[in-house]
Amino acid sequence: MQNFEFYCPTDIVFGKGAEEKLADKIRQHGGSKVFLLYGGGSVEKNGILKKLEEQLNEADIEFEAMGGVQPNPVLSFAQEATAEAIDFDADMVLAVGGGSVIDTAKAVAVGLANPDVDISEYWERGRQIESCAPIGVVLTISAAGSETSDSAVLTIDGTGKKGGAHSDIIRPDFAIMNPEFTFTLPPYQIACGVVDIFMHTLERYISHIEDNVFTDLVAEALMKNVIKYGRIAVAHRKNYEAMSEIMWCGSVSHNNFTGLGRGKDFSAHKLGHVLSGVYDVAHGASLAVMWPAWATYVYEDKPERFAQWAEQVWGVNAGTPEERSRAGIRLTKEFFEQLGMPTTFSKLGIGVLSDADIEKMADICTKNDTIRAGVFHPMNKQDVMAIYQSVNK
Secondary structure, three states: OOOOOOOOOOEEEEEEOHHHHHHHHHHHOOOEEEEEEEOHHHHHHHHHHHHHHHHHHOOEEEEEEEOOOOOOOOOOHHHHHHHHHHOOOOOOOEEEEEEEHHHHHHHHHHHHOOOOOHHHHOOOOOOOOOOOOOOEEEEEEEOOOOOOOOOEEHHHHHHOEEEEEEEEOOOOEEEEEEEEOOOOOOOOHHHHHHHHHHHHHHHOOOOOOOHHHHHHHHHHHHHHHHHHHHHHHOOOOOHHHHHHHHHHHHHHOOOOOHHOOOOOOHHHHHHHHHHHHOOOOOOHHHHHHHHHHHHHHHHHOOOHHHHHHHHHHOOOOOOOOOHHHHHHHHHHHHHHHHHOOOOOHHHHHHOOHHHHHHHHHHHHOOOOOOOOOOOOOOOOOOHHHHHHOOOOO
């Protein structure tokens, strides 16, 4: 094993009826005036929000609720929510939803702890986060893993760019995880989540760093599990076994455990974030388009690594390392398509882009060719343009 540091303090309550411990966890982690954030109307329509609010009322926990967090959450909304939370004098932020809501809640919690600093300083200008109010989560979407992660991503209004903040300080203090809360999700949203979970581990796995045997075994097992239960979950969204396996894989996949001893690459995330920022497409769908294209472009940098992954995860055990690598990439692309995910720009719904559009996205990804995106194969502007062009059909 290579050297590593691992810190994941989130207090997790998992399983049927987990939400019944919400009030206890709020008090345990210092909450008395809770600012509750949620997204669209789904948690209102399915009764989850009402159920949680009733519990808070019965426990005499004061709260204020604010909805409206959108997919690909924007900085301006987080700023508005921060002002509301400060006016309410909240001492905890509770996210009810998935990654978009949780990431917004993390920004609000930072704003609560630093009322004299605009949160754009952290998400747009890279200021170091040194304090944060307590954060709680009631998870309703298995995907981003933000309930246990040290990161949060917001779209910077009007720029097409995404700003990310990373700090152990913004890991949620607790997460309530009842897989039954995901039963009403549309199949497309479930599929997007499955891809995101798979990618959080795969983009840690593909690396030039070797000799992390146990980490490899953990990562390979998680990816195989996501393949098995992802197919079931998309077809049968009320299958508790499948939805529970996917939910737990989501948390483990992005708390850094599946990448101990090596850094994460996240090249497909970087390429996909630009797509989401410019065209407002679903994050998981953007990853389904970009990862096979990226992998096809770079696998020859270390075909032995791709071949190991293809053998251990997909059972490809014949051929040269290059042949096994290509087979693994093909099987992954087919898996995404079986889930109903797009693998080209047209299938993503943005059509065939002009050369100028491609160049604009490449400029965003590489900051006008002043940085290299990714770690495994650091991409310059021409690399990024070539990868985008390969799926521009």
